[in-house]
Amino acid sequence: MSALLEARGVRKTYGDHDVLKGVDLSVDTHHVVCLIGASGSGKSTLLRCLNLLEVVDDGEIWFDGAEITDPRVDVDDVRRDIGTVFQAFNLFPHMSVLDNVTLGPRKVRGARRGDAEERATALLTRFGLADQARKHPDALSGGQQQRVAIVRALAMEPKVLLLDEVTSALDPMLVGGVLEAVRELKAEGMTIVMATHEMQFAREVADEVLFLESGVVCERGTAEQVFTDPSDPRTREFLARHLA
């Protein structure tokens, strides 16, 4: 079976800074792929290339059997199926939690309000947010807001979820609840690509781990291989600092 989402030789340059230097990535359905690496190594940029928020300078992105970097592709169509959750939750502050979650299904997928609300309520309940549905985001903790952002992405029924440092902006006390939500998604078989600084979590959930340094994938393998027997000295050095 071919991969659901692939990057083939992706290059991205900002000015004279080569941020991605020919990155290959292959994500199978139901797999969790974790991107690890130092700040500035290119993890977020890679995720932004995968959902076409960035235009790649070279290489291709393939999704669901089609090359989506082909200029004839409708970007909005593609993004409907690729859910993305960012470090800063990016909820609409003037809308209730429920409206934040139902907006996409109603406006983009054309769902009826009643159906969208029913589904949103079921998702909010599953992620422990049923009591928050009528509140505005600023009445919620950062961890709750991030779980709403995950629910909002799920409400669009994406085929893959891209998670960009979803716990980095959170108080350490609130990280656990968000990681638990990701754990649940994995258990349900959601396909996920996740950039993270949470090494223990990556080790626990990843089917594959990619270690990026300066826009190059230095190491890739199962979590077991990468975390217990890394072959590249740069990975060893990084993990020695971050697994301590």
Ligand SMILES: Nc1ncnc2c1ncn2[C@@H]1O[C@H](COP(=O)(O)OP(=O)(O)OP(=O)(O)O)[C@@H](O)[C@H]1O
């Ligand atoms: N829009 C942009 N314009 C110019 N440079 C950028 C832009 N976006 C990212 N960069 C640069 O690209 C490099 C990679 O950034 P990126 O955010 O992808 O790294 P990262 O591995 O996700 O880092 P972090 O772990 O801190 O999120 C950094 O040097 C960053 O400054």
